[in-house]
Amino acid sequence: MLAVVPPPVTVRVPSKVNLHLSVGDARADGFHELTTIFQALSLSDEVTVAATEEPGVEVYGEGQDSVPTGGNNLAWRAVRALAARVGRPEDELKVRVVLRKGIPVAGGMAGGSADAAATLVGLASLWRLELTRDELAEVGATLGSDVPFALYGGTALGTGRGEQLVPVLARHTFHWVLAFDQRGLSTPRVFGELDRLRSAGDPPRVGSHDPVVEALASGDPRQLALLLGNDLQAAAVSLRPGLRRTLRAGVSAGALAGTVSGSGPTCAFLCVDAESALAVAAELSGAGVCRTVRVAHGPVPGARMVGGDESPRPVPPQAHA
Ligand SMILES: C[C@@](CO)(OP(=O)(O)O)[C@H](O)COP(=O)(O)OP(=O)(O)OC[C@H]1O[C@@H](n2ccc(N)nc2=O)[C@H](O)[C@@H]1O
Ligand SMILES: Nc1ncnc2c1ncn2[C@@H]1O[C@H](COP(=O)(O)OP(=O)(O)O)[C@@H](O)[C@H]1O
Incomplete structure (x- = not known):
């Protein structure tokens, strides 16, 4: 019998600009209380997640040399956080994440958060998890204040440390x-x-x-x-x-x-x-x-799969030996 490996999943995820950003006092947890209006922009990253025998992160494109590829990469932290949420053991994380960056690194446009959001969406599909976007956003908020917004996109009012979101109507582009x-x-x-x-x-x-x-x-x-x-x-x-x-x-x-x-x-x-x-x-x-x-x-939509109409491809059993 052939083992079935799910095909890789590619997700496009927007950057953001803060149209309005009001910063309050520092809280006891070190974060500042914010009121912000985010808008998701067409400048984006593309993230591919694939089942593999060689887990890890690869980074290409804008600022690739200043992005960590180890456990500190926000995309890898997203893999671990989602695995923990659904009870997958760490030693079974056979996933490769490939980042194609268009968003400037450490640029104030939430590129790392975008990659974490895209990884959550991609993995949820690869692992066939029945999680809603709200549930993914709960996992995302543990990774960074901007991750939930990268999941929803559009234009939104963010409060708390920026992770509590309400959509805002924006007419035209x-x-x-x-x-x-x-x-x-x-x-x-x-x-x-x-x-x-x-x-x-x-x-x-x-x-x-x-x-x-x-x-x-x-x-x-x-x-x-x-x-x-x-x-x-x-x-x-x-x-x-x-x-x-x-x-x-x-x-x-x-x-x-x-x-x-x-x-x-x-x-x-x-x-x-x-x-x-x-x-x-x-x-x-x-x-x-x-x-x-x-x-x-x-505004543009949040993290969403591109292509993705391939059906699972069979591979010979030795590929999973
Ligand atoms: C400032 C904003 C505005 O949208 O965007 P960026 O400029 O980073 O894109 C965000 O609040 C950034 O969100 P994000 O980049 O996810 O930051 P986090 O990882 O959550 O926090 C990094 C660090 O920034 C500081 N921080 C972040 C958010 C916040 N409300 N108060 C803070 O003081 C804290 O020192 C925190 O340890
Ligand atoms: N996938 C990632 N993409 C970009 N930066 C990352 C990523 N993972 C971790 N980082 C680290 O996060 C820092 C903040 O990056 P980024 O999210 O691009 O900026 P900002 O918080 O200004 O929007 C970077 O300096 C980098 O070291």
């Missing part, structure tokens, strides 16, 4: 230009810098998120552009002063407004339409203020 910096920024370091700036003075804070919700419902990028705001921006700029120049250059190139995404250092520029985004991207890439420029649109 918004068009973005993303400026990647030379190097990443560490998220805990940026939160620490904000604490330091706040203890030394009182940096301005973003207001209520209500007007942002209204602008999203109107679908008018000009209205939304006036409201982009991020409490972490001052901290990211304090650690990486060159970002000031990048933000100015995007607006000079014709964007409606720019913001640091999450903890940075990626800068996200909102444009009036797709054509304008291409023109802004072309001008910004010649301005010498960043490493790479990409265009993207949002």
Whole structure:
């Protein structure tokens, strides 16, 4: 009799930008209370999970050399967390995870969280688990604050440490230009810098998120552009002063407004339409203020399988000896 090995599963998963990010005080567990509005963007990673006799993680693409391939990789942590959730023993984790990265590493666009979310979706299919997206999000929240959002995508209001989500209506598609910096920024370091700036003075804070919700419902990028705001921006700029120049250059190139995404250092520029985004991207890439420029649109759906219409392929028994 032939053993049946399930075919590999490939999942595409979006990046995110924070349209609004209000940071409260540090909690006893070291996390800060957040109110944020996430939007999932078409800039994405692709993650393939496959049954194998040689478990591990492979990384290709954007920033591949700065992504760990061992037990610290968020995708591998997702494998272990899902196995624990469904009671699979650790020594039976015969899974290979291949990451094709388009999302900048340590860029404030939740690339590691995206890979964890994609791995959960891919493995749930590979192992034929009957878990809902809400159940996967519960597992995901133990891995990182941004993982649940990468599972749902769209546009959402996040509270708590960003893991408690409510969908937000966004009419039409918004068009973005993303400026990647030379190097990443560490998220805990940026939160620490904000604490330091706040203890030394009182940096301005973003207001209520209500007007942002209204602008999203109107679908008018000009209205939304006036409201982009991020409490972490001052901290990211304090650690990486060159970002000031990048933000100015995007607006000079014709964007409606720019913001640091999450903890940075990626800068996200909102444009009036797709054509304008291409023109802004072309001008910004010649301005010498960043490493790479990409265009993207949002909102897009969360982690979802691509292809996946193959049926399980039989393999000779010795492959599983
Ligand atoms: C800042 C945000 C905004 O969306 O995005 P990124 O810039 O990382 O993409 C997120 O809150 C990041 O989420 P994520 O990258 O998943 O962070 P986690 O792994 O949960 O936390 C990493 C570290 O960041 C700090 N942290 C994170 C979230 C939070 N609400 N308060 C914090 O103080 C803590 O020091 C924590 O140990
Ligand atoms: N699959 C992964 N992809 C990217 N980074 C990862 C991954 N797994 C672990 N990391 C680590 O997580 C850190 C944060 O990466 P990332 O999620 O891309 O950034 P951010 O938190 O700024 O959105 C990186 O510096 C890297 O060392």
